[in-house]
Amino acid sequence: MQLKALHHVTFAVRDLDRQEAFCADFGLIRAERTDSRLVMRTEGGDEACYVAIKGDEDGFVGLAFEVDDAAMLGEAVARLGAEQRPDLDIPGGGRCVALTDPDGNQVLLVHGSARREAGQPDDDLVINTPFAKHRFGRQQSHREVGPARLWRLGHLALFVRSFAASSAWYAEKLGLIGSDVYHVPGVPQAQIVGFCRMDRGEDWVDHHTLAFMQDERGGCHHISFEAHDFEAQQRTHRHLGRKDYDAIWGVGRHPHGSHVFDVWRSPDGARFETFSDTDLFRKSDGTRVHDISTVVMDVWSDDEPTRYFI
Numbered sequence: 398m399q400l401k402a403l404h405h406v407t408f409a410v411r412d413l414d415r416q417e418a419f420c421a422d423f424g425l426i427r428a429e430r431t432d433s434r435l436v437m438r439t440e441g442g443d444e445a446c447y448v449a450i451k452g453d454e455d456g457f458v459g460l461a462f463e464v465d466d467a468a469m470l471g472e473a474v475a476r477l478g479a480e481q482r483p484d485l486d487i488p489g490g491g492r493c494v495a496l497t498d499p500d501g502n503q504v505l506l507v508h509g510s511a512r513r514e515a516g517q518p519d520d521d522l523v524i525n526t527p528f529a530k531h532r533f534g535r536q537q538s539h540r541e542v543g544p545a546r547l548w549r550l551g552h553l554a555l556f557v558r559s560f561a562a563s564s565a566w567y568a569e570k571l572g573l574i575g576s577d578v579y580h581v582p583g584v585p586q587a588q589i590v591g592f593c594r595m596d597r598g599e600d601w602v603d604h605h606t607l608a609f610m611q612d613e614r615g616g617c618h619h620i621s622f623e624a625h626d627f628e629a630q631q632r633t634h635r636h637l638g639r640k641d642y643d644a645i646w647g648v649g650r651h652p653h654g655s656h657v658f659d660v661w662r663s664p665d666g667a668r669f670e671t672f673s674d675t676d677l678f679r680k681s682d683g684t685r686v687h688d689i690s691t692v693v694m695d696v697w698s699d700d701e702p703t704r705y706f707i
């Protein structure tokens with residue numbers, strides 16, 4: 398099974414009004430809103446990437462991947478035991494089939510969704526260093542302090558009850574490959590956390606599209622959307638802080654994957670992240686395994702990410 402990209406995530410949310418207000422401040426754009434459902438998109442051309450269904454409890458429902466061609470949906474039914482589902486009724490539509498992962502999360506495979514024209518990107522930063530000057534007679538590219546301009550849903554991290562079971566399931570069913578995997582201190586066979594990328598052969602893909610963190614709570618740890626660069630993230634960090642939203646961690650840079658991150662809590666208790674500047678890998682780049690006690694999580698700060706896991 399060759400995955401193309403994440404398609405959307407779905408959550409149950411008690412208060413859609415508060416959630417929509419946060420999503421808009423974070424940088425997502427309303428695609429649809431009814432009394433029972435909120436659908437948001439990015440500026441990157443998707444019609445939908447975040448779905449909140451009104452519920453009695455807040456919680457994670459599932460994730461959806463786009464696949465390369467329609468035949469893969471039939472293959473998923475025949476080979477993986479996926480269930481046929483009606484066409485998606487969110488903006489953009491698309492055919493889909495459904496799997497259920499070891500933690501009970503719904504995993505949709507989608508093909509044929511409509512896309513829209515993407516927005517016009519901001520100018521890239523032009524950086525002057527001590528050794529190379531590139532910007533002459535003008536200021537650095539100016540960005541507003543405000544909601545992020547987000548370009549795609551890039552990855553999500555799941556709390557899983559068994560790292561071994563979940564990583565094996567996603568590898569076997571969907572071809573996910575470990576990029577960086579972490580084990581209990583001194584016990585290499587006890588792997589508990591991993592960042593996994595899609596198998597697209599020798600095409601370059603993000604360092605991770607899905608991450609697993611072994612934790613009895615289950616559900617989703619965070620969802621992450623790509624911003625232009627760290628400058629855009631810093632300005633949105635300032636905007637969200639002015640609105641008194643709940644900052645969790647960042648702006649920082651992870652050592653593995655190298656991406657710049659900034660994590661905020663949404664009103665439903667979920668974690669929303671902006672990221673930029675992620676590493677790219679191919680299938681042949683293999684898997685790196687680490688003792689988790691040796692890993693620094695933020696190369697820019699010694700702050701403990703205590704709020705990241707509560």
Ligand SMILES: [Fe+2]
Pocket residue numbers: 552554619621658670672
């Ligand atoms: Fe992330």
